[in-house]
Amino acid sequence: MAAVTLGNGSQVISSDTVPFTLWCAARYLHDYQEALWTTVAGYGDRDTTCAIVGGIVNLSTDATSIPAEWRDAREPLFL
Template sequence: MTSPSSTDGAERFATELERCVAEARLSAQVTHFHPEGQAGAITIAVAAAWAHRWREQRGPARELFDAVLEHTPPGETREGLEKARQWPLEATPTSAARALGSGRRVLAQDTVPFCVWCTARHLEDYEAALWSTVAGQGDCDTTCAIVGSLVALSAGRESIPRAWLEARERLQRTV
């Protein structure tokens, strides 16, 4: 018997959203006891699954909001996502951050809606996604990590600027 590759796991979670939600909830219970933290983890996990599928089955960016809202539990994070769904993707990131939050309060309900909005705005452009996220002037390391990971799934690793890849800190493998 062979073990599944990480790609098999990613594809499984991308197609089995109920399992994706359950696993996100379980993983978040360890670090985010509050229900809003768990709602944020669920939202981002579903967004990641959706972004992975979007790369192959492109559709309207607004469908990202439909997917996450279908699975995000009721609460402030969900309310923020509903507001983000209505916010024009053509609006400036600073106006979106003022309306949705951008992580300044370091809470899921203040971070996740803006991250999903930035992702939907730039599904195919990694660099633009991160510059838009930084323009929100909130918790930039967190918001950029979230948006960057989601857009890397939708746009692919090749969308990351070569200069950025070359400038990153080299990771050491230990065996």
């Protein structure tokens, strides 16, 4: 798995986090859900890696790429 070679964020340093997140985002650039499930499967610092991957993939798509159930389950945004 890529996390073994690239790192998974468990060392809490950028060189152990960024390569894996870029790999996950690039591999599933237009599939938000699969990008995050792949990131979670790498274990490590899941909240950080998923935040990075989710941000990158969302910039490449739009909010509708996030499953409706996930959007509905989040806390409300106050702008």
